Amino acid sequence: MPFHKRPDRVRDSAGLLEAMRPCREAMIGAMSEVKPFGVYYCGMQTVVAAIDAMARLLGEGERFWEKGTAGRGDLSPR
Secondary structure: OHHHHOOOOOOOHHHHHHHHHHHHHHHHHHHOOOOOOOHHHHHHHHHHHHHHHHHHHOOOOOOOOOOOOOOOOOOOOO
């Protein structure tokens, strides 16, 4: 089967993540316009979480966070 010869990783992860940035930013902006924790808010929150999960999977889990703006999620020492 031809799909067995495909690589397991994405070749251009930086390009893929940068393409997702506008969608993530749009979701965050739209979340401020709808009822907090309503159906649409939770749907948009799911999209943001999926983009963040993809970034983490690609080894760039903090790509969308600016340096110094938020603490780490885990408290384990580095």
